[in-house]
Every structure is written in C-alpha cells, then in structure tokens.
Amino acid sequence: MAILDDTGIESRGKIEMIRPVGNRTITHAIHDIDGTHSLIRDWPPVMSLVIHYAMMSGLPDDFDSAENTKKLIDRCGKEQLPETDHFCIESAGLSALTQMEFGIRRAIEIGKLAALPALKLKAKDLANNATITKRIWNGEERFDDIKQPDALKTYLAERTPRLFKLYETVLNGVCRDKNTAAARLDPVKWSVAGSFNFMKHLHSLGVLNFFVTGAVIYPEGGMYEEVMALGYEIGPGKMVESLEGSSWDKKMPKDEVMKALFERLAIDPANALVVGDGRTEIKAGAEMGCVTMGRLPKEALRMRELHKKLGVNYIVEDYTDPVLEMMMK
Numbered sequence: 001m002a003i004l005d006d007t008g009i010e011s012r013g014k015i016e017m018i019r020p021v022g023n024r025t026i027t028h029a030i031h032d033i034d035g036t037h038s039l040i041r042d043w044p045p046v047m048s049l050v051i052h053y054a055m056m057s058g059l060p061d062d063f064d065s066a067e068n069t070k071k072l073i074d075r076c077g078k079e080q081l082p083e084t085d086h087f088c089i090e091s092a093g094l095s096a097l098t099q100m101e102f103g104i105r106r107a108i109e110i111g112k113l114a115a116l117p118a119l120k121l122k123a124k125d126l127a128n129n130a131t132i133t134k135r136i137w138n139g140e141e142r143f144d145d146i147k148q149p150d151a152l153k154t155y156l157a158e159r160t161p162r163l164f165k166l167y168e169t170v171l172n173g174v175c176r177d178k179n180t181a182a183a184r185l186d187p188v189k190w191s192v193a194g195s196f197n198f199m200k201h202l203h204s205l206g207v208l209n210f211f212v213t214g215a216v217i218y219p220e221g222g223m224y225e226e227v228m229a230l231g232y233e234i235g236p237g238k239m240v241e242s243l244e245g246s247s248w249d250k251k252m253p254k255d256e257v258m259k260a261l262f263e264r265l266a267i268d269p270a271n272a273l274v275v276g277d278g279r280t281e282i283k284a285g286a287e288m289g290c291v292t293m294g295r296l297p298k299e300a301l302r303m304r305e306l307h308k309k310l311g312v313n314y315i316v317e318d319y320t321d322p323v324l325e326m327m328m329k
Contacts, residue, residue, distance in 0.1 A: 089303060209240050
C-alpha cells in the first residue's frame with residue numbers, strides 16, 4: 001500500500017489540485033487505458049464517423065458488409081461531423097455499446113432508420129426514444145425506468161453489437177493495427193508521457209493496479225495486445241493485476257465493471273485511486289469515495305470542465321511532474 005499525502009501541494013505546471021484529500025492510504029489503483037495511458041487508439045474520428053453513418057445510412061441489412069467497411073476506412077478523417085464529433089467528447093468513458101446505441105436512436109429520432117415502419121413505433125415510443133438519446137448524451141447508460149416496445153429492444157439487441165464490431169473493424173483499418181505494430185518498436189512514443197514509470201512507482205509501493213476499459217478483452221488481440229505492446233506485464237503480482245473489460249453483445253458500463261471488481265476483491269473505495277480521461281470512471285470514483293485523478297491535455301477544455309463538475313480531485317496533463325511521486329510514498 002501507499003500513503004497519498006497532498007498536504008501543502010498547490011497547482012503547478014502539469015498538475016491542477018481541484019479537491020485535495022489530505023492524507024489517504026491507497027491499496028488499489030483503477031486505471032482507464034485509452035487516452036489515460038495509451039495513445040494507440042485514435043478512436044474519436046472513427047467513432048464519430050461510424051455513429052454518423054448509423055444515423056444517416058438507415059442501417060440496411062448489409063450496412064456492415066466488407067464493401068461498406070472499406071468505404072468507411074477510406075472516408076475516415078476527411079470531413080467534419082459536428083454533432084458526432086461533439087458526442088465523442090461528451091461520451092468519453094461510456095461503454096462502446098451505449099455509444100453505438102446513441103447512433104441508432106438518433107437515426108430513429110431524425111426518421112432515417114430503414115426499419116422504422118416494421119418497428120411500428122407510436123408517438124409515446126418516439127418520445128421515450130428521444131428522452132433516452134438525451135440521457136445518453138448526458139452520460140447515462142441504463143434506462144430500465146422507461147418502457148420500450150419489444151420490437152425495438154430486439155432490433156437494438158441485434159444491430160448494436162454488429163455496429164460495435166463494424167466500429168472495431170474500421171478502427172483496426174484506420175489506425176489501431178499499424179499503431180500497435182509501431183508501439184512494439186517504440187512503446188514510449190505511444191504512451192502518455194511518464195505513464196509507465198507512474199504505474200511502476202505505484203506497483204513498487206505495493207499498490208495493486210487494474211486496467212478497466214469499455215473495450216472488449218480477448219486473448220492475443222484487441223486491448224490485451226495493445227497493453228502488451230506498451231510493455232505492461234499482466235497477472236497477479238505483476239505491474240497490472242488484470243484487465244477488466246466489456247462484452248461484444250452485453251452492455252457493461254465501466255462504472256458497473258468497477259463496482260463488481262471492488263465487490264469481488266473487497267476493495268475499500270476510500271483506499272482506491274481512480275485514474276482516467278473519461279466521465280464514467282471519474283464520476284463512479286467520486287461517487288464511491290475514491291481519490292480521482294483526471295488525465296487530460298490542456299486543450300481538453302470541455303472534458304476538464306466535466307471532470308471538475310463530477311468531483312475530480314486532481315487533473316494532470318501527463319505523469320512527468322515529480323510532485324506525483326512526492327504525493328505517493
């Protein structure tokens with residue numbers, strides 16, 4: 001375990017003290033991966049395009065064909081998409097299935113979904129769909145309090161995972177595969193500055209590190225492969241104890257993944273540090289009483305504003321400021 005002590009430390013350089021906690025014992029650290037430690041996945045342009053495509057294409061039966069996939073790979077980054085670009089900022093940290101669901105629900109809202117006649121949605125159903133769309137924009141992922149027709153639930157259960165897999169395939173083709181290969185040769189270039197040493201420092205103090213992500217974890221591929229490319233060892237007693245992730249077809253919000261991990265390992269939230277760049281992990285950490293640290297570049301003004309509203313304790317630009325090791329001993 002480590003002793004975190006921010007007494008007398010003021011905002012400086014690359015660290016902003018928002019809500020100092022004083023003195024706290026830290027036994028576990030929960031880390032997001034993308035944008036928090038890894039720079040391999042340049043996901044926002046791809047996510048924005050795929051969600052825009054879901055909104056505007058009508059999602060015909062062949063929407064995820066090899067031909068359409070190639071068109072999206074070739075198209076990525078060549079146009080401005082204001083609504084979905086903005087959504088990617090607001091939704092950072094949500095599960096990918098929720099982000100995909102947003103695109104489908106927006107297609108319903110603007111009357112673009114090809115299946116609309118078959119779904120036979122009534123005015124009340126359309127109003128409820130619009131409410132859910134707004135709630136996703138505001139960071140929510142569960143809507144059990146809103147009644148939805150079975151036909152819509154079935155449609156979403158079939159189309160959302162397919163759209164998620166399309167997104168991952170396009171991401172691989174645009175940047176993920178080549179960046180992972182490059183990271184094996186030069187992991188420092190593809191990591192947030194100082195992140196490996198920060199994780200190593202926590203590990204040396206006896207803190208148990210966990211990676212939690214909205215991406216799917218599977219052997220020898222995906223996020224597991226990316227983490228290994230950056231030089232992290234994974235397993236009990238190693239620098240990263242385990243990777244905790246999502247599913248292709250079952251929505252697993254990151255906050256629920258975190259809470260399940262805390263329950264399984266009997267982690268006291270008061271003794272946990274949560275590090276991330278998304279809204280979900282910071283909100284969950286703050287609500288559970290953890291120490292929270294946002295990793296955001298200076299230009300991420302909107303996300304910095306969100307983190308502060310959600311109760312973050314510190315915001316760091318990267319992990320190179322010596323004050324971080326001074327705080328954690």
